[in-house]
Amino acid sequence: MDHDTAARTTLIRSASDAGSRVFETILTRSPISxxxxxxxxxxxxxxxxxAVAPLVAAGLVDAPPASHRDGTPGRPVSPVSIVLESMVMIGVKVNVDEIIAVA
Structure with missing residues (x-):
C-alpha cells in the first residue's frame, strides 16, 4: 500500500460521524454543493x-473555486465531487446459492 492510499484509508477510518455522512453524500450524489x-x-x-477540507487534502474530493452563480443571492455555488481516480469501488451481492462481486 503506497503512502497516499494509507493516508486515505486512515482518513476514512478516523472520520467523525459528520465526516462520514458528508463523504457518503458526496459519494452518492456527486457533484453536489x-x-x-x-x-x-x-x-x-x-x-x-x-468535513470537506480533509477530504480535499487527501485527494478524495475535488472542490474547485466557485466560478458560477446559481441565480440566488450570496456566494457562488461550488460543487464538490469525488475524484474517481482516487479509489476503487467494490460491490458484493450475496445470494443463497451464489456470490457476485464487481470492482
Whole structure:
C-alpha cells in the first residue's frame, strides 16, 4: 500500500460521524454543493465545510473555486465531487446459492 492510499484509508477510518455522512453524500450524489450536502445531512454549513477540507487534502474530493452563480443571492455555488481516480469501488451481492462481486 503506497503512502497516499494509507493516508486515505486512515482518513476514512478516523472520520467523525459528520465526516462520514458528508463523504457518503458526496459519494452518492456527486457533484453536489456544500449547501445541498448540509440539507441532505442535516448538518450546518460550517460542519460540512469542516468535513470537506480533509477530504480535499487527501485527494478524495475535488472542490474547485466557485466560478458560477446559481441565480440566488450570496456566494457562488461550488460543487464538490469525488475524484474517481482516487479509489476503487467494490460491490458484493450475496445470494443463497451464489456470490457476485464487481470492482
Amino acid at each position: 456544500r449547501i445541498d450536502i448540509a440539507r441532505q445531512t442535516g448538518l450546518s454549513q460550517a460542519a460540512v465545510t469542516k
